[in-house]
Amino acid sequence: MSDLARLAVVVVSYGDPSLLERHTTRVAAALEPARIVVVDNHSTDANRATVRQLCEREGWTGVFPGTNTGFGAGCNLGAAAALAEGAEALLFLNPDATIDAESAVRLMAAVEAEPLLLAGPTVLGSDGEVASAGLDLDLETGTMRPWRRRAELLGADTLPWVTGACFAVTRELWEKVGGFDERYFLYWEDVDLCARVRAAGGRVAIIDGATATHSGGGTQRAEGSRAKSPAYYYFNIRNRALFARIWLSHERQRAWRRGAVGAAYEILMRGGRRQLLHPVRPVSAVVRGLRDGRRDRPVRVLESVHELRATTNPYIVQLIETLGRRDDTEVLLFGFARAIAGRYDVFHVHWPELLMTSARTPLRRLARQLLTTVFIIRLRLTRTPVVRTWHNLVRPDGLSRWNHRLLDALERRTSHVIRLTDQTAPPLDVPTSTIVHAHYRDWFAPMIEVSTSSTAGSTASHPRRVLYFGLIKPYKGVELLLEAVADSPEADLDVRLVGSPADPALADQVRAAVAADARVSAELSYADDATLAAEIAQAALVVLPYRAMHNSGALLLALSLDTPVLAPDNEVNRRLADEVGAGWLHLFEGTLTVEDLERALKSVATDPPSGRPDLSAREWPESAELHAAAFRAALRH
Secondary structure (H helix, E strand, C coil): CCCHHHEEEEEEEECCCHHHHHHHHHHHHHHCCCEEEEEEECCCHHHHHHHHHHHHHHCCEEECCCCCCCHHHHHHHHHHHHHHCCCCEEEEECCCEEECHHHHHHHHHHHHHCCCEEEEEEEECCCCCEEECCEEEECCCCCEEEHHHHHHHCCCCEEEECCCCEEEEEHHHHHHHCCCCCCCCCCCHHHHHHHHHHHCCCEEEEEEEEEEEECCCCCCECCCCCCECHHHHHHHHHHHHHHHHHHCCHHHHHHHHHCHHHHHHHHHHCCCCHHHHCCHHHHHHHHHHHHHHCCCCCEEEEECCCCCCCCCCHHHHHHHHHHHCCCCEEEECCCHHHHHHCCCCEEEECCCCHHHHCCCCHHHHHHHHHHHHHHHHHHHHHCCCEEEEECCCCCCCCCCHHHHHHHHHHHHHEEEEEECCCCCCCCCCCCEEECCCCCCHHHHCCCCCCCCCCCHHHHCCEEEEEEEECCECHHHCHHHHHHHHHCCCCCCCEEEEECCECCHHHHHHHHHHHHHCCCEEEECCCCCHHHHHHHHHHEEEEECCCCCCCCCHHHHHHHHCCCCEEEECCHHHHHHHHHHCCCCEEEECCCCCHHHHHHHHHHHHHCCCCCCCCCHHHCHHHHHHHHHHHHHHHHHC
């Protein structure tokens, strides 16, 4: 009898976590000691919190990508986690499906005896009737038949496949075929997987005596109705054409295209005729599926940045450049002519208020407001999705009523939000992706030589220097830092400020502090990257005395240059401190004090952090991949 300790059950969850509670807990109890790996494809923060709690309670391995990666990509993430934990066989199971120990053992025994076998059970519906016992795909026409009706396809070129709701493979086969093709997102990825198993010399089979129960459509069916979700129609239609483009000759692709409308109608009718009483959403999904199935081109993304200049935020530059190196994404820079009359699929905006306010004269600001109004009308008329990266929790001060109305209108057009931390709660009820702020190491590598064997504290030119850099704005608390230093004239400190003040009053306050205290120096102007890297390298500690900090590019920049940071204590920064390693991120509570500075400086001097901060979770290729997934998700929405 096969040893279930070598088995890992991979479950991809999306939406209602009660499916895991009702089904996966039963599977875990029946298949003990098999590992359970749950991948939560993000739907809402509340659902994610419930899945985390369930994993912790049950002792399951939880995998929590920042966005809804799709079924295939979720399976790939779960399989990677399971194999890393030592699993030798994988059982993929939907969250609304169950399997008993005897059936799991039969599947595991079959694949261990034949390592290149993809083995499935007979899948029963909740009524006990056979829902799936293998299907044949006719590669000439795109039609499908159950295996029990194989005589109808006698002599045809067919592909046998089993449902992705439940199947087992060995580590060897999974690694040989490379897992699921993530381009499908949802539906047909199991057909594609069976095609690659066959291409790799393996085979697909239903194992006698093995059964699983699948309620079906747990996340893609309208409650109390036969009607399916728009995603069900869209992806089944779109991915049918995608499979043909990948696997079939041009002649067969043409045959499939000739039958595409009929196939789309058959897929739509799986949801019944009653849904046609309200036809807009299902029919729209069908039309989009037919349209997108005929094309295989990159997603054209209009970025909100006009041009990449020396003063452009390196975060924006690196994102655009990394996206531009991808085959599935084409990046366009913003111009009102292109925005209003050009061709693009998605508009991606970071700080939307800059569309209408980044002009120096009142007349030019008025012109930008008018153009932004026309642009938003175009977005609405063409139903172009907007993806918003949510950097700030609140809008900036000083906006006019017209500006606020334009921002309101743009938010109504927003169909997907990207946030930099899962602690951000955007005020929009739309799909949300968490894509952490990537690092700046590659950007600054040409400007400064970093020794990976030495510590920041020991290499700082000024061992008592604390550095603040960046725009000097009221909420960033620079005046609080200066007041704390002024109130402790005996403190041995070297305080350095580098950055442009937001208004003349702040500039005067900094200049007064510099004139009154020899321990304080400042460079009140924009610092280019080379200058900034040199300033950070000379400091023992970067201090960010913000009154409130949600996320901070300055914090990541300092860590990217291997310099410890003192920042406000909050949940986001506590998690970051754990992520980067001990000694790199020091925290203070409430208002910054000299005691906080002294404590952090002492720690850096007497117990300097070793190596470099761990920023491995913040690589740009991974960030660009998640951004591309968010753009595709916005198009699907």
